[in-house]
Amino acid sequence: MCLQSYQYCTVILFFLCLNSLLNARETHIVGDTYGWTDSTNFSSWTAGKEFHVGDLLVFNYDNMVHNVLQVNSTAYEGCIKDTYAEKFDGGNDTLLLSEVGKYWFICGVSDHCENGQKLGIVAIP
Ligand SMILES: *[C@@H]1O[C@H](CO)[C@@H](O)[C@H](O)[C@H]1NC(C)=O
Ligand SMILES: *[C@@H]1O[C@H](CO)[C@@H](O)[C@H](O)[C@H]1NC(C)=O
Ligand SMILES: *[C@@H]1O[C@H](CO)[C@@H](O)[C@H](O)[C@H]1NC(C)=O
Numbered sequence: 001m002c003l004q005s006y007q008y009c010t011v012i013l014f015f016l017c018l019n020s021l022l023n024a025r026e027t028h029i030v031g032d033t034y035g036w037t038d039s040t041n042f043s044s045w046t047a048g049k050e051f052h053v054g055d056l057l058v059f060n061y062d063n064m065v066h067n068v069l070q071v072n073s074t075a076y077e078g079c080i081k082d083t084y085a086e087k088f089d090g091g092n093d094t095l096l097l098s099e100v101g102k103y104w105f106i107c108g109v110s111d112h113c114e115n116g117q118k119l120g121i122v123a124i125p
Contacts, residue, residue: 027056030119036061036068038112042119051123055097059105063091066117069108070095076104076120079113097123 028051031040036059051057059068069075069084087108088095097103100123107117 025054025056026052027058029058029060031060035059036066036107036117036119038066038107038115038117041116046119046121049121051097051121053097053100053123053125055123057095057097057103057121059088059093059095061091063089066107066109066112068093069106071104071106073102073104073120076106076118079106079111079118081106081108081113084108097121099123100125 028049030036031042031045034040061068068088069081070086070088071080071084074080075083103121103123105119106113
């Protein structure tokens with residue numbers, strides 16, 4: 001078909017490019033400029049955002065004061081800090097959303113999770 005219609009081909013290529021641009025890997029800075037703190041409302045932060053497989057989550061925080069625990073839904077709901085799957089404490093931690101599904105994060109320090117320093121997101125294809 002490309003040989004038959006050069007114009008048609010250009011249009012197809014244009015939409016292929018557009019499509020790959022729209023699906024480009026996105027980097028989400030958790031809490032934007034506020035970062036990962038116990039005074040950021042992460043429900044507001046996630047509202048209206050889409051998270052796709054291949055996107056990156058970046059947690060920026062003072063690692064003397066906070067950390068990031070990747071947990072399951074039970075620990076997320078109850079702020080249970082000793083059953084985490086992963087722990088990050090670098091202060092500038094990048095995490096790849098490698099598969100479709102739900103991801104839950106809490107801060108494991110003091111009562112920060114109880115105070116709302118918790119993030120739940122869903123990664124879609
Ligand atoms: C966080 O924001 C959500 C949605 O904007 C709101 O419903 C909720 O009450 C807020 N939570 C706090 C602790 O302010
Ligand atoms: C979360 O992990 C805890 C501890 O490993 C386990 O008891 C609990 O059943 C898990 N919850 C879910 C929803 O998988
Ligand atoms: C965080 O790390 C990334 C690379 O891993 C780097 O590009 C960025 O400048 C760092 N940001 C801060 C605030 O340290």
